Amino acid sequence: MGDTVVKIENLVKKYKELTAVDHLSLEIRKGEVFGLLGPNGSGKTTTISCLLSLLAFDEGTIELFGKTMTPTSYDIKARIGIIPQNVAVFDELNVYENIDCFCGLYITDKAKRRQYVDEAIAFVGLQDFTKFKPKKLSGGLLRRLNIACGIAHKPELIILDEPTVAVDPQSRNKILEGIEELNKNGATVIYTTHYMEEVEQICSKIAIMDHGKKIAEGTSGELKRMIKNTETVTIEMDEPDQALVETLNRLESVYEVKWEAGKLKIYLAGGEHNLLDIMDLLRTSGVRFGQVTSELPTLNDVFLTITGKELRDKD
């Protein structure tokens, strides 16, 4: 496969009794934005650490750009950019010096490096802060600096490990737009997160992990099609009588009706004009109701259906 950038086969990483990564296989193609989605402790960061040869693993193979990855694969490392979960910059250096320092680990030519650093600063929008020390930057600006340090050398593969943790919405949007732009410019992106909205927004392919295992893989649509639910209708109303619940259950697409916290939840699988049918039925039954909402399934629903638990705690 000429356009396979990352190929992981049967990766196993154990810590004594605990299996952090359990026979994981992944294939990431050139130009993809690959989302690695899973709750905390699901093995995402361990997988990335094995991928970068920062951790030795017990079984399996890892190939990057068609070559086996080892701690001394400096030619491969030169083609990768890493944006770690924690902001990894030097407090003693200013914004420009930090980006120049990390870019300098890859690019030795001064003129070229200067150009790359300027481009990275412009890319993350830190032009007005080049002389600022990291301690003077806000959380969002620090995250942007962290990203600039990882992408300044124009890597072909960019690995972002939860880059939006504790970031304000404005900076989060800027970061996500930036990742999409990097991808448009030709970079392959691996994006680990536990925020399903982000994965849905930017990832062309998603692998969901839990307890070190890949439990599902595909595009957002493919993953959602894996579950029965296609729509959930929520109605604010008084507690329905048993007859109404049974009538609703008899509708063609309805497979479950639940009364939860003052709301009636109707779960549907397939079908067309479901909301209209439900509204008609309620009207003809003389039921008074308030707000009605219809929600399409999310990746959290996928995760919930497969594992029986939420992807992350409700905010």
Place this chain on the structure above:
Amino acid sequence: MKVFKLFFKIARAKAGIIILYIGIFLAICFPLVHSSKDKMDFEEASITVCVINEDQTEASRALVDAIAQRNRLTDLPNDKQKIMDAMFYEVVDDTVVIKKGFEARLQEPSGDDEEPLFTQYKMRDTYQTAMVEQYLNNYIRFVKVYTAEGDTLTEACEKAGAELAKEAEVEIVTPPGQEAPDQNYTDNFALYFRFLPYLFIAIMVNVLSTILTSLNRKDQKMRIECSSVKMSSYMSQIFLGSGVFTVLIWGIFMVSGMIVYGGVYQGLHCALAVLNAFIFAVIAALIAILISSFNPNGTVVNMIAQILGLGMAFICGAFVPQTMLGDGVNMVARIFPVYWFEKANDCLAGIQKGDLSDVGLCFLAEGLYIVLLVVLIVILSARRGGLVRQKKAAAQA
């Protein structure tokens, strides 16, 4: 050499600390070294005395003249309150009232319950007032001896005055074995080197430790490990940076020392003192590297620097010479490298007994500390590497 440059970029951010230490050190050391040049000179003490002569006889006037030969005389009214005020405000150091009948009683034979010939006012007992008291007693004793031998009172007073006016012949003798073995490296200038251990430890721990801690911080190091820089090259560049930094700090203090010394160092003992300082700079650098391997934060680093620097300086003879410290303290101090630095320095300056072989032994002891520190750093790095991997693994799992 990107990591090497990065090392000095971080060091540049700490330049303020280094300049502060050097500036304060030189400001304290320069006057200290130069003011102690004349400390072995002898000068007779002289005080301001008020003599109130109630007797107004030939003998009493002769005594006033005798007192004036050795002290500064000043006038005060014969009023106890005013005299005490003048003494309180230190206008005079001592006041002597020669009582009426002084001359007559001077010619009488001495009795057991003899009334004093003088009244002496003093605010407190000092060595000056004691000296005046002793002088007066001696004067009276001499006069009585001379008159007993047949001299007239006038002759006796003259002779007593002349006798007591003689200046003491003082010869400053250096105790055997404590002669300055090399006049190019005097004990005055050795003061400069004596304080260096505190400076080296403070600067190395505060600056070198924090540079290395920055470079070895988990996230930054991970980023570097992921880059195309070889880890062996990374480590060797850090090692080179630490070495160059150590030599630079040592060099700055040696050049500053020349300003205090007043030119280029001369003689074997100066050269050995410079070598001693270099060996200790290496020890301080290794202590800093050892501390950095625990990844402490800035406050902890500063605390360690002060405890180590000041603690060892006090106990090992940097601030108080080893010769003035108790045997117990010196015995305990032997376990610290500063002790051997100070001992070598004292031997070179002739402050302590010891020849070049003793200096060599001190260098050897310092060398053993270097070996011990290197071994500790290697063991800790290996252990820490394993622990970090385990912690990282546990956290990620």
